[in-house]
Amino acid sequence: MQVLPLRISIAVGLTGLALLGRMHFLNELGSIRPYLTFYPAILLSAILGGAFAGAVAASLSAIGAVMFIPELFQNEGPEGILAFLTTALLLIAVVQLATKPEQERTEHKSGEHRDFQLRQLIKQAPVAIAMFDRDMVYLAASEQWLQVFGLERASIIGRCHYDIFPNLPKRYIDAHRRGLRGEQVSEEFDSFDDHGGSSKYFRWQVQPWQGVGGQTGGIIIISEDLTQRVTAERALKSSEHRLRLAVEAGNMAIWDWDIASGHIVWNDQHFCLLGYEPGSIEPSYEAWARRVVPEDLDKIEPEIQKVLKLGNRYSAQFRVRGHDDKVRWIEAFGQVTHTPDGRPERMYGIMWDITEAKTAADHRELLLAEVNHRAKNLLAVVQSIANVTAYEGDPKTFAATFNSRIKALAACHGLLVRSEWHGADLEDLIRSQVSYLDKSQDPRIEIEGPKLQINALAAQIMAMAIHELSTNSIKYGALSSPQGRVGLRWEIDPMAARFQLHWTETGGPTTKVPEHLGFGSAVMKDDVEHALDAQVSLSFPSSGLVYSISASLTSVAEDGRDSEVSDAAAHR
Template identity: 35%
Template sequence: MTRERPSSGGGTNAGRHPAPPRPADDPAVAHERLLLATEGAGVGTYDLDIASGHGYWSPRAFALLGMEPTPDGAARLEAWSERIHEADRARIAAEHAAAAARGGAWQAEYRIVRADDGAVVWLQTFGHFTHTASGHVRSTGVVIDITEKKQAEASLRESESRLRRSQEAGGVGSYEWFMDGSGGTQSEGMLRLIGLPPGRNYTFKEIIAPVLPEDMEDVIATTRAIREGSPRRETHYRVRRSDGEVRWIRDIGQLERDEAGRPYRWVGIVQDITEEKRAEERRELLINELNHRVKNTLAVVQSLAHQTLRSALPLDAARASFEQRLVALATAHDLLTKESWQSIAITELVDGALKALGVAESRVAVAGPDLQMKPKPAVSLSMALHELGTNAMKYGSLSVETGRVAVNWGLEGETFVFSWVERGGPPPPEVRQPGFGTRMIQLALAAELDGSAELRFEADGLTCRVTAPLGNAVEPGRA
């Protein structure tokens, strides 16, 4: 949050006329905004001429390759090709050449060997080839580091492989059903898998009794296909065992015929594939969650860049403010990552935000019950704390030795209450224009919590009070 100082006629700035801000549609302004946003999000950009092999890389693109940026961003296509891992080099060269020839969008995943430390990392490129009127081919796009994603996928594949090997080693049941309706037999392994006590053979009606009603249609369809002479069938269904646990079963069977070619019996095996199904769900969840977080993070960075650079601050000051806000965002993400993005203790969130600003512990009194805050509100609250702390250090109670801040939170019935109270600071200016921090607290934070945020500039300091329904802010069972 920022607070405007009152203007005066004296001081060293008297008589100076600030340069008029550049218009929003100035290409240089647009370029600066894009560069700040992409660099802050860890995204490298490039613009190359294919014929000459020369062009531009952003500083982040150089960093991803482990190379020192050139002063003007000058880049060479050959330098990128040299960094590609030898196992991927031929494939990427062929794909790149084909995409350049046809034009349009291009996407690739590949490994590179960093120039500085020799580390092998995975990169993903989203590019576009444009055939210009002069006959040149222009290649533009972005590149990101996807090493962690690839490692997660490899770990997941290994987990699935171990699961398959363990299933092959055991945990398989078998059965047979005679086509004349005389019944059948089941192994002890099958009975254990579906949750029936061993010791006798069961009728078909008894065998399918544990199947969940919503999966019964597939079982009935398989039975119908068998009677109609289907040579082989595989069915997946869930059973509720006698202990109440629900397990996924893979049922694979085939039809045997007698010497006259008539259907004789149906034999098959069953396997417990619960972990395999869970692995599929985890994989989908991981991919969806990764995509969701990347989109959300880029949206936040875009908003920070837009709100910061639209202010009347000089470019250097705006850039510094934007970088500080990115650090605050990264700090909140780091804290939540340690908790696997489940929830975070508010005490830890407050301490992390204040330490990132360098606020001395003796200047702030923190008090509140042991509450776990939900991830999205936690990020918004962390950003609000950054704005409040920055404002207090520049203009408020933390700008003077005698000033103090009290940070408190708690519950009032079914309402979560958070407060920031400054005391002992200088009087606020008479004329104030709401800055980005004020707008973010009053609008973004309040909207995230579906609550309200009230800021009051009192004689000896700012007071901020945030209220929200308990369920919107705190994890259930942790209040």
């Protein structure tokens, strides 16, 4: 890196002197030999700094002549400059041939001899080693190299390493490139799929080798086969790792009890399941028994003694109470080994937390009972709807009317199921009812009120009432006319703990009091009053139907209490 600037400096200095001499002292020669003063500078630069310095001097001479001696360029033109550069390059070539030292030729022969000796040494080396040129072509390889990577000498010498291993990982190619740049690269542990498809484990080193002139001629790769040792170590670690993952994934607690000495070993999960910090106490039978709920301990201790005596497998489910006073369900399995004379020697086993499973099982039983209960209630409601619809309606319209009312009930149940029967949002409930009539986005219906989660009973009763109001309005009321409007608003009085809902129709046909109040009126008035202990007003002024509900907030809002829907059906 330091030689190149020196060569350039020589060329610049000599070219500068030649330019000054041409401009100030030998200008009178310009018409005879316009570039005469530059040739000595080029020759000296080539002799002192080599071909590169000579070429720099020639280039600088041409540039200087054009810039500082304009009359020379005018007289000679581009052709003269080109002829000058051609002559200069010929002079540089002659100098290089004349000055090439005999020592360089001797060193070349000596280097070839050393390369031959090195290849022979590599071939006979007792380690896995290979020599490559700059194109990663095999120059030599030891017997160990051939054996480790499953190769044959005749098939690799003179061939590129990447042709023999076409799927070589990029990290190895990068290491080779670094070595060809003169770096030493090594890896203490690595794996590689050999030519036969087997995995090998080894440590390796990439070492550049110097050719004639001190340039990097290629790389040498040295490998130490660690396959046998690493395979054994990895098999052990893999087995331990799989066991640890299985134990941790299953949150399994492990114990190992030396019965003669009383010494017990617990893993961290065992401490945690019993509510202890890992390592905070000395594991013992007594420490385990202290955490077991006494009622369960009285049941399982006889089972443990029986297993110790007979050597059967041990299994049990019991509750433990941790330091946080929370009770958890535990399931345990164990095995006892005995001495030749039949004495219990060792007991070991696992246990894990089954609280969620127990809770889920209890919840499933509760849900089954709840489903049975609600199914009976729902069937009672459906039966009531069917009976009243059949009684009040034309047989020709029975199916359509009955289907519409069942859809309304289904929409309400869909909301309740999504909330796991913890009530429904009142606005969502209202929109679910009018949506079945294709009126959910009708601008003639104005829905307004504060957010309120109503209980399951109120949701079912009010859903049916809203459905009947909507159906009646489409057939006879405000929604039967394009100019009609429906205002549906509700409000909460927190001070009085009261809930009020108002359905007001305007702009429709003139309203008349119906001669007969059928199922719809019963749902809107009687069912709501009975189920919600509410005051219901249903009036028919000429401007449009007006319907109002006023009820205690506790009877409408979701408070977690169960409700009997069938009571309303039975009432009808």
